[in-house]
Amino acid sequence: MTARAKIDQTALVTILLRLADDHLILGHRLSEWCGHAPMLEEDLAMPNMALDLIGQARSLYQYAAEAEGEGRTEDDLAYLRREREYLNCLMVERENGDFAHTMLRQFYFAAFMQAFWDGALESADETVAAIAGKAVKEVAYHLRHAGEWVVRLGDGTEESRRRMEQAVDALAPYVDELFEADAVSDAVAEAGIAPDPASLRKSFERTVGAVFAEAGLETQAVPYGQTGGRRGLHGEAMGYLLTELQYMQRTYPGAVW
Amino acid sequence: MYSQGLIGAKTETEEDEAFLARFQARIDAEEKIEPNDPMPEGYRRTLVRQIGQHAHSEIVGMLPEGNWITRAPSLKRKAALLAKVQDEGGHGLYLYCAAETLGVSREEMTEELLSGKAKYSSIFNYPTLTWADIGAIGWLVDGAAIMNQIPLCRCSYGPYARAMIRVCKEESFHQRQGYEIMMTLAGGTPEQKELAQDALNRWWWPSLMMFGPHDSASQHGDQSMKWKIKRFTNDELRQKFVDATVPQGEYLGLTFPDPDLKWNEDKQGYDFGAIDWDEFWRVVKGGGSMNRERIAVRRKAWEDGAWVREAALAHADKRRARREASKMAAE
Numbered sequence: 001m002t003a004r005a006k007i008d009q010t011a012l013v014t015i016l017l018r019l020a021d022d023h024l025i026l027g028h029r030l031s032e033w034c035g036h037a038p039m040l041e042e043d044l045a046m047p048n049m050a051l052d053l054i055g056q057a058r059s060l061y062q063y064a065a066e067a068e069g070e071g072r073t074e075d076d077l078a079y080l081r082r083e084r085e086y087l088n089c090l091m092v093e094r095e096n097g098d099f100a101h102t103m104l105r106q107f108y109f110a111a112f113m114q115a116f117w118d119g120a121l122e123s124a125d126e127t128v129a130a131i132a133g134k135a136v137k138e139v140a141y142h143l144r145h146a147g148e149w150v151v152r153l154g155d156g157t158e159e160s161r162r163r164m165e166q167a168v169d170a171l172a173p174y175v176d177e178l179f180e181a182d183a184v185s186d187a188v189a190e191a192g193i194a195p196d197p198a199s200l201r202k203s204f205e206r207t208v209g210a211v212f213a214e215a216g217l218e219t220q221a222v223p224y225g226q227t228g229g230r231r232g233l234h235g236e237a238m239g240y241l242l243t244e245l246q247y248m249q250r251t252y253p254g255a256v257w
Numbered sequence: 258m259y260s261q262g263l264i265g266a267k268t269e270t271e272e273d274e275a276f277l278a279r280f281q282a283r284i285d286a287e288e289k290i291e292p293n294d295p296m297p298e299g300y301r302r303t304l305v306r307q308i309g310q311h312a313h314s315e316i317v318g319m320l321p322e323g324n325w326i327t328r329a330p331s332l333k334r335k336a337a338l339l340a341k342v343q344d345e346g347g348h349g350l351y352l353y354c355a356a357e358t359l360g361v362s363r364e365e366m367t368e369e370l371l372s373g374k375a376k377y378s379s380i381f382n383y384p385t386l387t388w389a390d391i392g393a394i395g396w397l398v399d400g401a402a403i404m405n406q407i408p409l410c411r412c413s414y415g416p417y418a419r420a421m422i423r424v425c426k427e428e429s430f431h432q433r434q435g436y437e438i439m440m441t442l443a444g445g446t447p448e449q450k451e452l453a454q455d456a457l458n459r460w461w462w463p464s465l466m467m468f469g470p471h472d473s474a475s476q477h478g479d480q481s482m483k484w485k486i487k488r489f490t491n492d493e494l495r496q497k498f499v500d501a502t503v504p505q506g507e508y509l510g511l512t513f514p515d516p517d518l519k520w521n522e523d524k525q526g527y528d529f530g531a532i533d534w535d536e537f538w539r540v541v542k543g544g545g546s547m548n549r550e551r552i553a554v555r556r557k558a559w560e561d562g563a564w565v566r567e568a569a570l571a572h573a574d575k576r577r578a579r580r581e582a583s584k585m586a587a588e
Contacts, residue, residue, distance in 0.1 A: 024332075028327055031326045031327060031335075031339060032327060034339070034343075035319040035320045035342070035554070035558070036554065036557070036558040036561075037558060037562065038558070038561070038562020038563075039562060039565070040316070040346060040349060040350055040363075042562075042565075044343055044346045044347060044350065047342055047343040048343055050339055051336060051339045051343065054332060054335055054336050054339065055336060057332065058332050058333075058336070074332055075331045079331075098561075099562065099565050151572070152568055152572040153565070153572075155571075155576075156567070156569065156570075156571040156572040157564065157568045157571045159567075159568070160564055160565070160568030244328055245327065247328045248329070248330035252330075252446070252448060252449070255330075255445055255446050256441065256445060257330035257331045257388075257441060
């Protein structure tokens with residue numbers, strides 16, 4: 001029996017689903033690039049990162065299913081919820097846009113998750129600590145890979161710089177949501193299971209600041225950040241994503257694959 | 258995953274007889290030919306063409322399977338498919354590197370693919386219509402590719418032979434994975450079994466065509482065999498594939514779409530029906546349902562990605578210039 005910190009099971013399941021959904025949905029978006037990347041090396045790197053994200057999502061869904069204790073499986077959770085039950089942040093569900101937008105989104109997510117998994121290494125919950133132990137190595141590669149592209153594109157040509165600036169502008173409203181805290185994240189942080197997202201902001205800003213300085217980019221503050229993902233309120237693109245993701249499970253209910 | 262009798266390579270050479278005899282003696286002694294060794298121009302050209310076609314097949318082959326990543330029916334299958342498609346990109350990369358040892362750049366080969374000048378395995382001009390196609394491709398298409406590629410591990414050209422050893426290991430894993438998908442479907446609900454049967458019906462004949470034209474109609478088989486680029490003829494490999502695959506299909510409880518398929522005790526192999534070579538040539542020449550789309554998609558990725566590649570080069574140049582400037586300032 002692994003050690004599990006004392007906490008309301010609903011809060012634990014909710015936090016696990018938020019994390020799992022972030023990874024599944026971003027992995028889905030990234031995998032859409034497969035075979036369409038600007039160069040062969042990226043046709044390898046993007047599915048590679050997507051594979052890491054799907055792997056992390058699986059560990060998180062498996063643990064959520066176990067913690068929930070209602071006999072659901074990782075696939076039930078990943079495929080058979082309704083749109084309003086998905087708890088991912090809005091940034092990860094955004095359509096890919098161009099390569100600058102995709103890489104900047106990957107960089108932001110990795111910068112946040114690196115700080116998150118670092119904090120979760122010491123989790124009072126052994127399963128969460130074990131997931132963090134694996135994820136922290138993978139996210140370090142994602143951060144380096146995406147960060148290098150932010151620098152190359154920011155510093156590269158006039159066109160790449162313009163596209164990177166557009167990506168910074170397009171993603172700016174979705175950054176704040178990463179750090180959003182509520183009763184669920186408070187309870188989880190208090191129990192020592194996972195870091196308080198709000199506490200990760202400094203680390204995130206340091207990471208982004210260093211890369212942006214090298215890329216010659218500036219961060220943008222926005223007066224109105226977008227929010228709602230953690231409560232299941234998504235953008236219009238989400239329904240289409242789920243239609244594709246869930247197609248087989250919805251078409252052949254109960255079949256085993 | 259690739260296998261197809263080479264299409265359109267010219268193998269004639271103009272070197273003198275003494276040179277050709279010395280080269281042939283090395284081949285006959287089973288020596289590996291390495292990049293800087295003297296070789297007949299026809300040998301080099303044949304290999305560039307063959308390795309290039311093989312590399313292009315891996316790259317174009319990412320598309321039909323990539324088509325199902327976002328719709329894979331379970332997380333486990335999704336992860337396996339992502340890993341598989343990534344492996345294929347990796348095969349493309351080492352094959353391009355192997356071809357580069359013969360003095361042709363990846364950019365040149367890419368241009369040839371996108372202009373339609375270079376061929377790739379015709380099997381990828383068929384569409385993946387259902388999830389079962391992912392199983393059938395792994396089982397049949399990768400299975401056919403392995404038949405062709407195992408002998409290539411002993412190909413006389415060293416870099417190609419070595420690349421093939423790694424490729425074959427991964428392909429045989431893919432083949433088992435594909436068969437396992439078919440097994441799950443064949444043992445599942447009636448709807449799932451129907452998906453499996455339908456996929457076998459659609460992929461069986463194109464898989465047999467992957468070995469290329471009959472030996473009697475193959476133009477450059479002899480020279481390739483003599484140079485030990487190829488070790489078996491198209492028909493020999495096709496027969497091996499049929500003999501290995503039919504029992505696997507029977508084990509699944511599926512039927513092959515060939516009324517003439519039956520065991521021949523005398524030859525200790527299966528007899529099978531006539532291949533529709535009109536269809537083969539139609540698809541090779543661009544008339545398959547996906548020929549135009551596959552190339553259009555690759556061309557779009559290449560063109561849309563031009564600014565990214567330019568930016569990467571520009572950044573590398575700027576960085577070099579900055580480093581040199583700071584070095585000079587320090588001196």
